[in-house]
Amino acid sequence: MNKAFPPANRVAQPIDGLTEAERTRILAKSAIFSPPAMTDEEGRRDLVGLTREQLAEEMLAIGEKPFRAKQLWHWIYHQGVRDFSVMNTIAKPLQLRLAERFTIGRPSVTTEQTSTDGTRKWLFKWRDGQEVETVYIPEDDRGALCISTQVGCTLSCSFCHTGTQKLVRNLGTAEIVGQFMAARDSYGEWPTPKGEEGRRVSNIVVMGMGEPLYNYEATARALNIVMDHEGIALSRRRITLSTSGVVPMMDKCGEELGVNLAVSLHAVRDDLRDELVPLNRKYPIAELLAACKRYPGASNARRITFEYVMLRGVNDSEAEAHELVRLLRDLPAKVNLIPFNPWPGSAYQTSTPEAVRRFAAILNDAGYSSPIRRPRGRDILAACGQLKTESERARRSTAA
Secondary structure (H helix, E strand, O other): OOOOOOOOOOOOOOOOOOOHHHHHHHHHHHHHOOOOOOEOOOOOEEOOOOOHHHHHHHHHHOOOOOHHHHHHHHHHHHOOOOOHHHOOOOOHHHHHHHHHHEEOOOOEEEEEEEOOOOOEEEEEEOOOOOEEEEEEEEOOOOEEEEOOOEEOEOOOOOOOOHHHOEOOEEOOHHHHHHHHHHHHHHHOOOOOOOOOOOOOOOEEEEOOOOOHHHHHHHHHHHHHHHHOOOOOOOOHHHEEEEEOOOHHHHHHHHHHOOOEEEEEOOOOOHHHHHHHOHHHHOOOHHHHHHHHHHOOOOOOOOOEEEEEEEEOOOOOOHHHHHHHHHHOOOOOEEEEEEEOOOOOOOOOOEOOHHHHHHHHHHHHHOOOOOOEOOOOOHHHOOOOOOOOOHHHHHHHHHHO
16 A cells, blocks of 8 residues: 555545534634734724724724725835824824824834844744744845744644644734734835835745644735735735645635645655644645645646655655655645754754755656755754744743
8 A cells, every 4th residue: 555645544534625614623723722802001902913994994983084094004014104193194183093092013022133144033022921933034135034823833743843832822913914014124124115126025934833724814814914015015926825734724725815835744654744744644645735736826837835854764765755756746846855953852863965965856857846945043043943932942941
């Protein structure tokens, strides 16, 4: 029997869309870990994270016309303004009324570290004291911001440092989009430059702490705000959402957002992926790849990225490279090979450079682009799989 496909005794999950039972289960899980209300210590409502419709409703509630929402949207998301008094298209009396009732929030910065290679990592704190890490990865003329969607994670992937931090709660829409806005603040990139070229924070990868498809609604609202053409105006082609394989929600994501998709694969056999990515026990490889084939917009121009962390003696053999080629047949795909980034207490070792090169060569020879990701920010624990909040580290240290 081919081990890449689920054994006969597995209970197959529905793969033809999101069932009502699955929707109920995911929404129930999200409700348990929902974020607190976004009001400050003075009881003012945070306008960041509201949809256009919600912003218009807030204006109607204070007796203002809906066009005020459009004005505010421009100032908040195009100009990056945090002070109502700067909004010179709004009369002074209304500026004062807005300041009494509302705030334009950002996460507070607990720490900001910059690696020797230019990678920057923030530890952001929210109003309830919870924290997440966000990382900016620079390239020559642009860069990607790796944002988080949950405080902690439920997936417990055995090679991932973030997975050792238990899920505390989901992030709200304001907290997700706020990471991007705070990064723009840090680099002084307001107002938005014309076009997307030349921006340092030019791309978003939803690959930080947490599984975004287990916090889909807030993540989707945040990305829609980021993509809105009258605000931040980041193209969907510059946004990549990474999932460990929440199959039913992948369909929903493709239909509603259409952003680039990345899949944390890491193994070509179900028995091994069960160990590395426990979510595989619910949605095994065959179902995951079927969902990838259904993903709207996937083409040679917009290939699905498969992330594959290279673990010495675990998943890095030439035979596994050939099996990966077979699995990806007929899929518009590229493979990111990620040398394992060690973290304190991890049980794995990084594959040898020779093993990684052989693996990449087999994929490349089969026609699959397979770049070997250069580790970034290792000296500040900002590399892939290393994110874990300092507050969590400190609590564990104190408990020990």
